[in-house]
């Protein structure tokens with residue numbers, strides 16, 4: 200299974216309108232707060248730095264509701280644990296206060312985090328990024344402020360007062376096959392020899408299947424049929440929801456029409472084995488849905 204499929208987080212949205220209850224809950228023994236700064240997490244040699252309320256309080260003087268985000272409840276060993284994140288204005292004092300602490304991105308952390316932590320970190324990072332990029336109202340330009348435990352930002356202009364909700368960008372990713380081969384391509388900016396299946400963002404007014412067909416045409420000049428849903432993965436780099444598909448090409452003539460890819464080709468299972476063994480081809484990241492799509496095809 201690919202990463203970020205954890206389904207044990209009870210987000211308890213009904214609590215979001217009750218800041219005093221959320222503060223009281225955050226003060227309990229089984230409550231933990233994850234400091235976040237610019238999509239990075241404070242990490243020590245034992246993994247993520249989860250703080251108790253008093254530890255966070257001693258560092259920031261005052262804990263502001265506008266920076267506190269309630270992620271939800273996870274039941275661990277039959278007891279409820281409550282998880283929060285906190286948007287830091289400055290990370291430096293934490294790094295000084297907790298020796299060995301550094302700021303690390305989620306991609307970097309996947310190999311050392313367990314399923315629960317990866318998922319909570321993904322939610323925390325996604326929400327934090329949305330706050331950082333939605334400080335101003337897109338309708339009138341006034342500042343916005345956080346409410347409902349970080350899940351809404353409201354415009355401060357009383358004549359506007361629009362509510363803004365966290366954004367997720369829909370993207371499609373598709374394993375296209377032709378007979379016994381899979382299509383893999385690479386962008387010029389990727390690490391050397393890294394190849395993946397094709398992907399792209401969904402445009403307004405488009406269904407997911409239409410986006411798959413358009414991307415296949417734009418990126419590699421292929422017509423595809425039999426577009427089948429595979430699964431989805433939240434991908435907080437910075438705020439995508441990847442929806443995975445498989446599809447069959449009606450012909451094998453690749454044309455790089457939009458130049459998004461610098462190279463694309465068809466690969467058999469044996470070719471992949473040989474190229475990977477010689478370090479001439481590197482598959483997508485182990486925790487990604489793109490890798491899961493390739494592995495799914497390899498095992499068929």
Ligand SMILES: [Zn+2]
Nearest residue numbers: 336339354359
């Ligand atoms: Zn406004």
